Amino acid sequence: MGFITSLIAFILCAFVYVRMIRREVPEQIGKAQAWVPVGAGLIAPIISTVIAVGLGMLTIKLHGGEITQSGVTMPVQQAQQETNVVLRSLIKSFRVAGFTEELVKLLLALLMVKIFKPKNVYEYALAFIGVGFGFTALEEVLYGGGGLASLSRLPGFAMHMVFAILMGVNLGLARYAKLHGGSAGKHIFLGLFLPVLWHTLYDAATAFNAGLESTDENVQVAAVVIALIVTVASTVLQFVLLVRFKNNAVKYSEMVY
Numbered sequence: 001m002g003f004i005t006s007l008i009a010f011i012l013c014a015f016v017y018v019r020m021i022r023r024e025v026p027e028q029i030g031k032a033q034a035w036v037p038v039g040a041g042l043i044a045p046i047i048s049t050v051i052a053v054g055l056g057m058l059t060i061k062l063h064g065g066e067i068t069q070s071g072v073t074m075p076v077q078q079a080q081q082e083t084n085v086v087l088r089s090l091i092k093s094f095r096v097a098g099f100t101e102e103l104v105k106l107l108l109a110l111l112m113v114k115i116f117k118p119k120n121v122y123e124y125a126l127a128f129i130g131v132g133f134g135f136t137a138l139e140e141v142l143y144g145g146g147g148l149a150s151l152s153r154l155p156g157f158a159m160h161m162v163f164a165i166l167m168g169v170n171l172g173l174a175r176y177a178k179l180h181g182g183s184a185g186k187h188i189f190l191g192l193f194l195p196v197l198w199h200t201l202y203d204a205a206t207a208f209n210a211g212l213e214s215t216d217e218n219v220q221v222a223a224v225v226i227a228l229i230v231t232v233a234s235t236v237l238q239f240v241l242l243v244r245f246k247n248n249a250v251k252y253s254e255m256v257y
Contacts, residue, residue, distance in 0.1 A: 006140035009157040013133045016158060016242065020129060023249035024122050037112040037127050041105070041134020045142055048104045052096050085211040085219060089204040096208065098200030105131050105160075106167060106192075121172040122252035125245070128168025132160040152206075155235045159202065162238045163195040165245050169252070170194070176255050198234070205230035 021034050028034075105128070112127040136157070170191030174184035211223025 003141075005154050009140050009154060010137050012157045013136050013161060016161065017129065017133050020126065020245070020249075023246065023253075024126075025250055025253045029116075029118075029123055029126065033116045033118075033123070034126070034130065036115070037109065037130025038134040038137070040108045040112060041131035041136075042138045044101070044104045044108055044131065044135045045139045048101045049142075051100050051104070055095060055100070085209075085214060085223070086204075088210040089208050090200060092210070093202075093204035093208040094196075094200045097203040098196045101135070102163065102167070102196050102199055105135060105164065109164070109168065118172075119257055120253050121169065121176055121255040122249060124172030124175065125165060125168035125252065128164040128171075129161050130164075132162075132164030136160045152231070155231065156202075156238060158238055158242060159199075159234065162241050163199055165241055166194045166198070167191045169245070172252070173255075176257065179257055202230060202234050 021028055109128040109131045112131065113124060118124040118127060170187040174187035174191065177184040177187060205227050209223050209227055211219045214220050
């Protein structure tokens with residue numbers, strides 16, 4: 001089941017990404033500019049995992065802690081004493097996913113921008129989206145799991161691409177503003193802050209939801225409800241942003257550097 005859902009997610013992301021490329025006007029980017037960022041995204045989960053494990057080793061050295069397959073947990077003593085499962089979930093999600101993964105994708109996407117020198121905001125965003133697509137392709141293989149766990153990830157198949165849209169479009173608009181005498185601060189802030197915030201909240205409610213492992217049934221029920229609400233809301237917003245990016249394709253293509 002895990003392999004099947006991973007394959008479905010890959011096909012869906014590939015379909016969306018190809019459609020994005022074809023919407024650029026007056027001409028599309030070349031094959032290298034389109035697919036090298038995807039290849040770069042494939043190594044992003046590996047890099048982010050190495051960083052997470054490094055943070056875990058540092059945690060062990062400083063406070064005593066443990067490392068799991070998905071990354072670093074909170075220090076053992078701190079986790080045992082911590083009663084606020086929401087805080088625990090947020091801290092772990094930020095450290096393992098929201099901050100680490102988004103930082104790695106940001107650096108790889110900026111490298112792609114440096115190499116291919118996009119000529120407009122749309123191409124700038126595509127560099128980030130390509131990395132996000134590549135990240136999804138390998139992440140689903142590494143962490144997709146099987147059964148219900150794997151199926152539960154499928155509705156959010158394009159989450160990393162949407163995080164990339166938020167980051168790429170805003171940073172692309174920031175570059176455009178700087179070159180044309182406008183203010184770039186707002187776009188830089190949104191481009192760096194929104195993906196990290198959303199990613200952290202999403203994973204804190206799903207993959208790193210400490211409440212699901214609580215011995216208190218009331219906490220478990222609350223954790224399930226939160227997970228469902230965040231998953232549904234994020235899935236809907238995912239499609240809203242994909243459609244919005246589609247509708248702005250011409251506008252962003254005409255915002256030439």
